Structure formats: C-alpha cells, structure tokens
Amino acid sequence: MKMLINVPETVVADALRGMAVAHPELAVDVENRVVVRRDAPVPGKVALVSGGGSGHEPLHAGFVGRGMLDAACPGEVFTSPVPDQMVRAAAAVDSGRGVLFVVKNYTGDVLNFDMAAELAEDEGVQVAKVLVNDDVAVVDSLYTAGRRGTGATLFVEKIAGALAEEGAPLEAVQAVARRVNESSRSFGVALGACTTPAKGGPTFDLPPGELELGIGIHGEPGRERRPMMTSGEIADFAVDAVLDDLAPDSPVIVLVNGMGATPLLELYGFAAEVQRALGARGTAVARTLVGNYVTSLDMPGASVTVCEVDEELLRLWDAPVCTPGLRWGC
Amino acid sequence: MKMLINVPETVVADALRGMAVAHPELAVDVENRVVVRRDAPVPGKVALVSGGGSGHEPLHAGFVGRGMLDAACPGEVFTSPVPDQMVRAAAAVDSGRGVLFVVKNYTGDVLNFDMAAELAEDEGVQVAKVLVNDDVAVVDSLYTAGRRGTGATLFVEKIAGALAEEGAPLEAVQAVARRVNESSRSFGVALGACTTPAKGGPTFDLPPGELELGIGIHGEPGRERRPMMTSGEIADFAVDAVLDDLAPDSPVIVLVNGMGATPLLELYGFAAEVQRALGARGTAVARTLVGNYVTSLDMPGASVTVCEVDEELLRLWDAPVCTPGLRWGC
Structure with missing residues (x-):
C-alpha cells in the first residue's frame, strides 16, 4: 500500500x-x-x-x-x-x-x-x-x-x-463526563480495512462485496459480516443496535462519523438515513454533526454515536469550542 | 467497489x-x-x-x-x-x-x-x-x-x-477575487484513483508502487507517473512546480489539501514537508491550512496551493468565516 x-x-x-x-x-x-x-x-x-x-x-x-x-x-x-x-x-x-x-x-x-x-x-x-x-x-x-x-x-x-x-x-467536571459517557452509544461499520504505516498493508481482509458490522476503530472484528447493504439498511442496523442499548426518552445529539476514506458526499447521505431511522423509532434529534472526527486512518466506513441530552448537556454542547478539529462560537 | x-x-x-x-x-x-x-x-x-x-x-x-x-x-x-x-x-x-x-x-x-x-x-x-x-x-x-x-x-x-x-x-469584490486567483498556484498528486458512484469502479488505473504527479480533481492525467516517492520528495516536487510559476516576493498562505482518503495524520506530516520545502526556497509562510477541503471523492493523495498575500489579503483571510467546512471568528 x-x-x-x-x-x-x-x-x-x-x-x-x-x-x-x-x-x-x-x-x-x-x-x-x-x-x-x-x-x-x-x-x-x-x-x-x-x-x-x-x-x-x-x-x-x-x-x-x-x-x-x-x-x-x-x-x-x-x-x-x-x-x-x-x-x-x-x-x-x-x-x-x-x-x-x-x-x-x-x-x-x-x-x-x-x-x-x-x-x-x-x-x-x-x-x-x-x-x-x-x-x-x-x-x-x-x-x-x-x-x-x-x-x-x-x-x-x-x-x-x-x-x-x-x-x-x-468532581463536577468528572460527573458530567461520566454522565455523557453513560448517555452515549456507538456502532460502526467498515467497507474495507485500514492500512497502518508499520504493516504497510490492510489490517484485515474483507471480501469484495461484504461489509463488517460493528467494526472497531483499530479494525477489531465486529458482530458479523454481510453482503454489502445500502446506506439506508446500514443506518437501520446501526440505529437499532444503538437504541437497543440506550432507549432514550429525551432528544439526542448525533455524530455521523467517517472512518477516514469515506467521502463527505456519502457521509451526508448516510446522515440523512440515520435521521430517518431515528425518527422512525421515535427518537428526536437535537443536533447532528457530520464529518471525520474519530477516524481509523484510511478505513472506508462510518459510525453513528448518539448522546441523550437534557437542557444542561445541550447548553454545554452549544458552548464555544476553539480547536483545530471542532470549532464554533469563536 | x-x-x-x-x-x-x-x-x-x-x-x-x-x-x-x-x-x-x-x-x-x-x-x-x-x-x-x-x-x-x-x-x-x-x-x-x-x-x-x-x-x-x-x-x-x-x-x-x-x-x-x-x-x-x-x-x-x-x-x-x-x-x-x-x-x-x-x-x-x-x-x-x-x-x-x-x-x-x-x-x-x-x-x-x-x-x-x-x-x-x-x-x-x-x-x-x-x-x-x-x-x-x-x-x-x-x-x-x-x-x-x-x-x-x-x-x-x-x-x-x-x-x-x-x-x-x-467591481471591488470581483477585482480582489481575480487578484487572489492570479496570486495562487496549485499542484496535486494521487496515490490511487477515486471511485465514482455511477461507474462503481476506479476512474483510472495506477499501477502498484507508482504515483501520479499533477493529478486533476476528477482524476484527469497529470504530468507524469513515477515510482512511489516519500512525503518529503513529493513536497519538493509540488513546491518546485508551484514556485516555478509564481515566484512570490511576499509571504504566502498555504493550503495542504487532502484529496479524500489520505489520513489527516499523513496530511499533517506532508504539511511539515511543504513548510520545509517552501522555507528552503526562501518563501515565507503566513498561514497554513491543513485538511480535506477540495476533494476527489475517495482519492488518496494531496495537493498544495499557495496564495501570495499582502496585508490586505491576509486581513481578509483572517476575517470571520461561518460555514460548515471552514469556520473561525464566529
């Protein structure tokens, strides 16, 4: 590679x-x-x-x-x-x-x-x-x-x-951090492997025409491999996996995250399907962030993370942030 | 694909x-x-x-x-x-x-x-x-x-x-736009092809172990193909190509742009080499922007764009911008 x-x-x-x-x-x-x-x-x-x-x-x-x-x-x-x-x-x-x-x-x-x-x-x-x-x-x-x-x-x-x-x-900063973690769930899929510099080749083999459901961010195995699915089918699978574990009563913030090599054009399309899938299951979406934020080098694929929020968490989410990777309000 | x-x-x-x-x-x-x-x-x-x-x-x-x-x-x-x-x-x-x-x-x-x-x-x-x-x-x-x-x-x-x-x-907005274009030069490289949804496969063939120097953002052919080069060698080649055509007297703004599938980790390393290559040729760098901004779907590769600036252009560059893809000062 x-x-x-x-x-x-x-x-x-x-x-x-x-x-x-x-x-x-x-x-x-x-x-x-x-x-x-x-x-x-x-x-x-x-x-x-x-x-x-x-x-x-x-x-x-x-x-x-x-x-x-x-x-x-x-x-x-x-x-x-x-x-x-x-x-x-x-x-x-x-x-x-x-x-x-x-x-x-x-x-x-x-x-x-x-x-x-x-x-x-x-x-x-x-x-x-x-x-x-x-x-x-x-x-x-x-x-x-x-x-x-x-x-x-x-x-x-x-x-x-x-x-x-x-x-x-x-203590308060730690408590809110723990609350955010406990209120959050993620599920990722890979359409292919990533390549580490040290290995110089793919970290795992994924046959043509298959995807890995539940991939880890280092290419760790997920739940299962299936024949390639559409964006909408993947969104349904990921949202089911997340909501089976969380069952939010309040609105959620959604991160539709690229693993590295999936074009932003595809990520936005996937975000639309995630929104549809969440809405169909009765989950209200307060904010959606789309982009490459928690990546796996050049892995093609995406993950969905939701965080159930109250007014306080949403206010803190909207507060100014001034970093190279995430920036608003400054 | x-x-x-x-x-x-x-x-x-x-x-x-x-x-x-x-x-x-x-x-x-x-x-x-x-x-x-x-x-x-x-x-x-x-x-x-x-x-x-x-x-x-x-x-x-x-x-x-x-x-x-x-x-x-x-x-x-x-x-x-x-x-x-x-x-x-x-x-x-x-x-x-x-x-x-x-x-x-x-x-x-x-x-x-x-x-x-x-x-x-x-x-x-x-x-x-x-x-x-x-x-x-x-x-x-x-x-x-x-x-x-x-x-x-x-x-x-x-x-x-x-x-x-x-x-x-x-007239003034058009004039500054023209001045920016006339003060800017770019050069891109591809380590592989991109895949368009309609075609469903690579837009061109690039042999293993070769890169394309001077790639277009639709995968159009560049100047030549060569055996794979290091990040530093690519930076030298791209910077030479750009400066041969521009020869700036003033500082430049630099865009180190990913074509889509190149990890940010690699892009930042490439940015360091571009900075070195510009400095070695006596070109001062006023600002550097690193990321995926003008992409070619899932193409692995990168481009370098420089824009020679005076105080006015630099002031306008630093002014607030509030968009999904580029954001500061707001």
Whole structure:
C-alpha cells in the first residue's frame, strides 16, 4: 500500500511538526509528544487531558483548545501513549484545581493512564478519570476488556470541556463526563480495512462485496459480516443496535462519523438515513454533526454515536469550542 | 467497489438531505439543488455564488455562510450544475448590489455559468464573474481548455467573501477575487484513483508502487507517473512546480489539501514537508491550512496551493468565516 509518508518510524513526529506549523495557537512538544493549549495552565480552570494511539485524527490532539482539551498525548499508531507523556501533560496544564483524564477503554490506555494518575498525584496534581466505553458492537474484543471507547469520546471531551471552562470543580467536571459517557452509544461499520504505516498493508481482509458490522476503530472484528447493504439498511442496523442499548426518552445529539476514506458526499447521505431511522423509532434529534472526527486512518466506513441530552448537556454542547478539529462560537 | 450509498442516482439528493439535517443555518433546496444562506439576501451586500460537480465536498456547498458564499449549486458527481440552478441561486441571494459567480475553469462550468449570467442579467441581476485556474500541472486537459481550477477556489471564495461582507461594491469584490486567483498556484498528486458512484469502479488505473504527479480533481492525467516517492520528495516536487510559476516576493498562505482518503495524520506530516520545502526556497509562510477541503471523492493523495498575500489579503483571510467546512471568528 502506498502512503504519503517518509518512513513509518517518523509518522507521528512528522505529523506533530505539521500540527505545529498549522496551529501556532497550540504548543506542540514534538520530542515528548505532548500537545498543549498555549495559554495553559488557565487560572482557576480544571484541566482536561486525553490521549491514545495515533491514527484517529483529529482525535485527540485536534481537540486541544478552549472549551475542550487542555492537552493531548499521541501514542504511536494504534498504540497507547506512555505514562510519562500523560504526567508531563498534567503538570503542564494543572492550574491547581486538578486534571481530568479522559480515557478510552482499551487495555493499554487504561493501564497507562492509571499509572500516570498515580505518578501525577505523587507530584501533587489532583487527578480524576473518566472511562469512555460507548461501543455497543461487542464486549471483550482484541484491544479491550468490556466495551470499546469510540465516538462518545468527542461528546465527553466537548461537554466536560465546556463545563470546565465555566470554572466548575473537578468532581463536577468528572460527573458530567461520566454522565455523557453513560448517555452515549456507538456502532460502526467498515467497507474495507485500514492500512497502518508499520504493516504497510490492510489490517484485515474483507471480501469484495461484504461489509463488517460493528467494526472497531483499530479494525477489531465486529458482530458479523454481510453482503454489502445500502446506506439506508446500514443506518437501520446501526440505529437499532444503538437504541437497543440506550432507549432514550429525551432528544439526542448525533455524530455521523467517517472512518477516514469515506467521502463527505456519502457521509451526508448516510446522515440523512440515520435521521430517518431515528425518527422512525421515535427518537428526536437535537443536533447532528457530520464529518471525520474519530477516524481509523484510511478505513472506508462510518459510525453513528448518539448522546441523550437534557437542557444542561445541550447548553454545554452549544458552548464555544476553539480547536483545530471542532470549532464554533469563536 | 463498495460505497456508502443507496443507489448512484440519488447520491447528490441524499447528501443534500443530510446537509439540511446537519446545518439548519442553511436553506437547502433538495429538489432544485441550491444551497443558500438562510439570511440571504443580506441587505447591502454583494452576493457570491459558486457551484460545480459534486464529489469535491466540502467545496462548494460546505462553504456557504457568513464571510464566504451566499449560495452554491451542486451538479451531479463530477458534472457541471445547469444554468437554471445558478439563475435560481442568484435570484435568491441578490440584494440589489449584484452577484459574483466563482467559476472553476472546466468547460462545462464555464459554459453554464456564462449562460446563467446572461439569463440572470435578463432578470435584472447584475452579474460579474471570476474564473479560477490555479493548477500548474497541465494546460488543456480532459475537462479543461487552459489551466484547471482547484485549491485556489477556497482562497477566492474566502477572501472575496470577506470583502463582500464588509459592503464593498461588485467591481471591488470581483477585482480582489481575480487578484487572489492570479496570486495562487496549485499542484496535486494521487496515490490511487477515486471511485465514482455511477461507474462503481476506479476512474483510472495506477499501477502498484507508482504515483501520479499533477493529478486533476476528477482524476484527469497529470504530468507524469513515477515510482512511489516519500512525503518529503513529493513536497519538493509540488513546491518546485508551484514556485516555478509564481515566484512570490511576499509571504504566502498555504493550503495542504487532502484529496479524500489520505489520513489527516499523513496530511499533517506532508504539511511539515511543504513548510520545509517552501522555507528552503526562501518563501515565507503566513498561514497554513491543513485538511480535506477540495476533494476527489475517495482519492488518496494531496495537493498544495499557495496564495501570495499582502496585508490586505491576509486581513481578509483572517476575517470571520461561518460555514460548515471552514469556520473561525464566529
């Protein structure tokens, strides 16, 4: 497989150099792999730190900025960052009011953020954590014990980030983050595999004419493979999977997320089918976000994430956010 | 090839239905295929209208909003919109101060916008045009007489849109649009072909291990094919091609644009190499924008566009823009 890279070994460092060029509002530490708001620590504000394997851009470094994350720690492609990165990030952004670690539920991330939390506490930083595990497709997969964390990460980072921006204490920021995670469910499909730089070829084989229902964001197996379906059929399947697990009474925010190689033209068409499928099941939609936000390198496919919201969560969703990957109100 | 669609015939209409769901701030006329700012016509403002074949999203409909376009007319995939769409759009957004048509230099677009200009003038709308032809790769290709219009379209729409927002007259908005086009050059590469819904397969064949230098945004042939190159080598080739034709004395704005299926991780790494290549040739960079903006469905590859700017153009670039695809300051 051809890739727009120099050598696989420098892909993450090269990308961070490019982020530094494109986003002078971020402090990008290429050597130590930490991306920080240039105005951090923000006095009186609880800080949010996340991180995970690279290859899911703009998640997480693209969500650093006012109203979302204070810092992100990119690991190697599809590989957890190390505790040193997280401790360094926490120290750089802590204003004295504490740090919330936003952790997607993958074994490596969980272990390393746990270790980092202990190390940061030893250095006098108060740390709280939220685990994101929204993917209803499978339990206990290749990378995870329990459910995987996928699209809800964006909801958690956005909404908890907005509350932190208002000066809320660490316990409240953690509580709203947990509430967002518990109110969110995701389901993804792949029409093909992605290609990691290190492997240089597809991460799995998917026969022509078939799709994988319930794909993970690292190409982990889903629930089943079927002959190719239409956009409308896929939307029905994904929405059924999500609503079987959530059954919302209130309106939802919807993320129709591209996995990387699916054209925006197709994603918007899929969003129309998701809207239809939700409406047919009696679920009201308050907001819809369409685009490539939690990606899997060059994987063709899409995921649907819904988050049940009340007025408070919707107000925090609508609050200003100023990051490379998500931006409004500033 | 698998696609996330219902049937090829409804791809554009389906996408417009999805745009309407995700962007209530736009008035999306699915039947007539016109996307308009909901607050149009804006009193006292010159209106900008663009359009072209679908498959290049977010261009153009994703650039409708304050500070950029007042309306966009999406054609079928890789096919010019028809004059009726453009006339309807012009009538919907004209405040009485006239309309600027932003036209990429492809034969069908040029003919249809010319015809639409005549028809709109007959209806009492004052129309001016700007032709975008920034691609230095080839002259007279499959879709075009002269140079193709590609990435500079974003610069033209953004900068002329900002001037229109300030209340400038039609002649001034047209003049700045022309100046931006004349100050811009682009060069693109493909690592593979894109797949159109109608064809259902690759639009061209590119052997494994080769790339196409100078690709068009519809997969039109470029200058040459070569064995696969590194990101740094591609950046040097593209920057040489651009600077051979422009030789800027002032700083430039740079667009490092993904063609659709190239991961953001790779695009950022490529942006770092473009920055290095420009610096090595003595060209100062004022701003860098990285992302998928002028795409070719699911084509893997990237393009580089530079626009030489003075203080006025840079001020207009930095002015607020509130569209689904490009957004800051609001």
